[in-house]
Amino acid sequence: MQTEQVIQVKQLAKKFGNFEAVKDVSFTVNKGDVFGFLGPNGAGKSTTIRCLLSLITPNAGSIELFGKSLAQDRSAILKNVGSIIEKPDFYKYLSAQKNLEIFARISGADVSAKEIAEMLDFVGLGNRAKHKVKGFSHGMKQRLGIAQTLLHKPELIILDEPTTGLDPQGIIEIRNLILRLKNEQNKTILLSSHQLSEIELIANRMVIINQGRSIVEGEVGNLLQSEETVVSIEVDDITKAMNSLSQHFAAASIQQITNKQLEIEVRKQDIPALSKCLVEAGVGIEALEPKRKLEDYFIKTIQS
Amino acid sequence: MLLKNTYNEFIKIVSKPRSYLGFGALTLLISIIIFAMKADGESIVSFVTASFEQTLSFNGKLVNGNLIAFIILQMLVVHIPLLVALVTGDLISGEAAMGTIRMLASKPISRTQIVLSKFIAGAIYTLLITIWLGVLSLLVSHWVFGSGDLIVLNSDGLVILPEADILWRFGLGFCVAYLALMTVATLSICLSAFAENSIGPIVATMAIIIVFTIIGTLDVTVFDTIKPYLFTTHMASWRSFFEDPIPYDDIIQSIIVLIVHIVVLIAITLYKFNKKDITS
């Protein structure tokens, strides 16, 4: 069975004056994917996403959504797309419900008042429906943004940095919401982020872009499994720990950071063995944290 | 989609507190003028008739509702454009400033429809302001001062229009005044498409009106060729309905100039907004 492609971007390029924000980005999102769109700040993620939503007109390349050219079938395509770009902004002087009514009217679908109420309940804002948005916290606006995104039941949902500025609780809520959308409603989701851990937790496929170019694209599991991770360990006896690790992980790079903390670079699947080795050596582990930054991952990816 | 978004735009306008600023300011200004005219209207009129009164006597009710309405229109012609621009200058740039433009422009509505719906909503708002101005100036001043013949001072003399011959002049005058205000509204919407903050287009609109008005008032030959094409020259065209005989040719010319301005400004707005990369 052939996989249905929801987004197909080919050799996308966009210039703002002399600045090339996007030089050459290509990727494909399949139906049902939670697709991670990764890149450091300034990599061209937002520009690419804005191109997908026709907010920005690209200088070169092609964008197809649902097998149709965005340039030619914009309206028909966007009826099936819901999006939050960066932070969701609403008409502050209107209530949550009125804001949703406004966006529902131009979403291309008939959305009833009942559906709006249900959607507000779905994102946990049922009791704030009549409240003006200007009194909402960032997290509440984000949830209202999700409601706005889902209102017209789109097949494709594009979320650009949906967890930016949220507290840990908010991040978890949004993450769970995305997983529910995938699992319960089988939506295709394009999720842009600069946090690898975020993508790792919920995406099945991803693309990494840097300096306006797509570097790597594939299954998240496959891409990350083979990768080495910097693990930061806090121990009670740094000398014993260094000795023990040097013996068991001779090939690994080990670095003492303080008299209680060290960092070692190992593959992800070796982390259990790492803690086992320290415990067996009688070293008390006070903290163990795999530190994997997307930037590090990039460098590795590019070098390899 | 156009109608739906026009409805949206209108909801946005009526929900914004600043939209009521215009109505409030008009009510206040008109109340002040009516109060002042009630207190000292006679002396204001005698200032106009003074040079004739050596040989002529003006009998009848000179200070009446029609005269007050006329004076109100005359005085507010400078201020109403600001009140209109306050709302219309914010229609596009306000969305950019608030960030909602991203949401709006990523919906399946075309940008042309977005602009046109904003333009229609702006036109409705301007119409409401004009109607409010008409209702307040005509009804309230008639209620306070009663009706009567209208004495109008034009550049070439006094015209006294009989009471029965005035209402239709006000009606047509308001239509042309509305067209002039629509030109201001369209100008501010057009400037709004170029800006990403609310205040810029409003200030720019007023600056353009002021500069054009000054050029129009200066008696300098170099400006004579451009004066007929400045929309500000035609903003007071409503006044021509109070001349006798009515200079219909001049009025039609003014209407044409104003409509051409509106059409060109909408075209520029559509072009700019359709080409615009939304990066805010």
Add this chain to the structure above:
Amino acid sequence: MKNTLLLSFLFLAFGSFSQTAQSVLDKINKKYAEIKDYTVDAKVTADIPMIKILPSNVKIYFKQKDKFKIESKGIVILPKQGFTELNNFLANKSKYTAVFGDSLVIRTVQTRLINIIPNESNGEIILAKIWVDQENMVIMRSQITTQTNGTVKIDYTYGDQLKKGLPSVMKFEIDVKKFKMPKSVASDINKSSKDPKKEKEKKRTKGTITITLSNYKVNTGLSDAVFKEKKK
């Protein structure tokens, strides 16, 4: 036939010379004094440079000696003087000296000019000239020059009230040289008066106001209360 004409002329001439200017005025004053009050409908038509106004209908109330009221629905422009001043001035013989001037035919009516020279220099009227139809003892034309209001010329036409000396048409000729357009907020800033027709209009120095009077009601015993209303 010739003789008859000659006789008539001699009679007229003798008749004219037989009375002094003052005695003519006395007769006119007497006629005027008989009218205690009147009301009359008037149609006012003004043709004045720099002022455009449609003809309007008013009602005029008069009661001796100088009670005068104009009732109008709309705005009416009337000459500042000319209704009562002359008659009141003529009534006081001690204030002036009347001297005959030339004869003049006004609209086929033979008239005689009477110059009226005030005896005092501090009065409002500096000089008055009246052309009198001595047959009917009515003023056919007057020209009054006052200290403050310049010269006003009035032509009188008589109809059914000829016997009472009440005119059916009064045509005022007004000097408008002193008219100046006030520059005020109400003036039209966007219009320049370079229209040659309008320029010509501005150069006119005379204006006329024609008052056509009809439906006189004389000596009806008008109450003073009629004149007590606020005049505007």
